[in-house]
Amino acid sequence: MAVGQAVDMSLMDISKIFSLLQPKEDNEGNELSQALNNAVSSDNVIVLSKLLSQESYRRSINIRSGWGVPVTPLRTAATLGHLRCLELLLEHGAEVDSLDVKAQTPLFTAVSGKHLNCVVALLKAGADPNGSQHNNCSPVLTAAREGDADILQELLRFGAEVDVRPKVPDWASNATACRGPLYISAVYGHLDCFKLLLLHGTNPNYNCTDEKMLARIKQPKTVLDVCLHYGCGVEYIQLLIDFGADVYLPTVITDKTTKQNEALALLLKERVFPKPLMSQTRLAIRRSLPFANKEPAIDSLEIPLILRNYLKHNTYELAGCSS
Template sequence: MSLMDISKIFSLLQPKEEEDTGCSQELNQAVFRDDEGLLTDLLSQDRYRRCVNLRSGWGVPVTPLRSAASQGHLRCLEVLLAHGAEVDSLDVKAQTPLFTAVAGRHLDCVVALLKAGADPNGSPYNNCSPVLTAARDGDADILRELLRHGADVDVKPKIPDWASNATACRGPLYISACYGHLECFKLLLQHGANPDYNCTDKKMLSRIKQPQTVLEMCLRYGCGPQYIQLLVDFGANVYLPALIIDKTTRQNEAVTLLLKERVCPKPLMSQARLSLWKFLPMENKMCCIDCLDIPKILKDYLNHVS
């Protein structure tokens, strides 16, 4: 048998690229129409199951799972997962299906993907993350699910070390305050977000000449006394911001609150709560408190639930 014949045999054994592309497109079309029955019928055939993780489509080629997640088609998404769809597959933008579900604000799809084992932090190759996206959009329900499944509460934009600047410290806590999402702001603090610097990377902080605290940012952008009070309650260093008191700031309720905190000692209950809070592990602080063998009223107090 000649080498040419061997090559021809091997080429016949390989699946045809056009056929694979066609199968992937049919799967994507079924997802686009949210046709769960058709999708199930297609995936009952071997040739379609082999293509469940292939990308197709115009512009940005995507997998069927990514299409289902971005469009919020839960039934199709569940069928694809049941037939072996890769839960953390990436598109050309390094976005996972979970990231697109968060961006589309499809809570049910987010929950299904997280239960299937999706990485709550998204892809390390993408500059953004699901938590940053949810904090910016003010979607507290999605943010709560991400944090409950172990997402990094102090995640920061992914930029190279040489490009480190003040922007690098603008994590989800900073973003939720800038966009006025108080519920997300509190939720992040409840799950252990750093109340001082919205960045815990000491190497990055050392590269920035004047890193701003979250308190400074809240005062500068007029976030209101609710944000200041939450930061104080969660142990922010009230002496870090350098305040310049003039006629305008004297009338500022947030500044007045901060100045009061600088001269008045914290109540004993507040100090005890902070001490217990710092003793708990960084991840899933609220879940850890819920597991404590103490009355519910004390759990609510420790969790800052009124």
């Protein structure tokens, strides 16, 4: 039954993609859309504004046009990072989550192009921070892979799923399907993104919250396992420990590199010595806060600033507070 449902979902996704590939009979609309696309491509806001002042062009604003992969004018603006054109299109009714033939939204292409201003403008206009359900990847996975912490921060601020994973049918699930943004940021060595994801409540153990999927995978690897395997520095191990990762889950296999030995020594030390009471208290308080928007929730607490900073894992911690 589950396989049948997965196949149905897969066929639905394929049907959606093919529907985007169907040629449109409205040749006049295609020509008008192409004119809009040309103005956007050259970042000519004056021409674009004049075109959009006409009703016929406004009606064609969401039509895909162009050679190869037909795209909407908004998709073109997001891809090229032309912010003024993008904002003008949104003001005149451009569909913020329109899809191209790859099931990519304008937000996804703006994230891929590292156009922070366009990302923020699209999110403020109501773009889905998780991208399209028909696309195997997502804006968060892309930002984590590219190490773009500023864009990742905005996506998470607007409610993007922090433990998002590649979209594959259940019957095709394997270890790859569990490789969420925390895993990716560790493998690619993006420490800022790694910490940012942890601050926003990502699962520090498996970076996957689907228990059924984990049950289907033989010996699923924890994020600690991954960090040790890829020789991530002690900073990654310390962060995982600080954010409550279970240090007894990883299978410890010694390696030859000094960096890995330092990380391993830290992990083994943590297994021997209990976590300080202050650290345990911080974990308990953070877990009791709303899953999203933890920082605003912490700021609202009526406690001294130094304690609020400690709850946010600021670098200076509580030095001088032990007396």
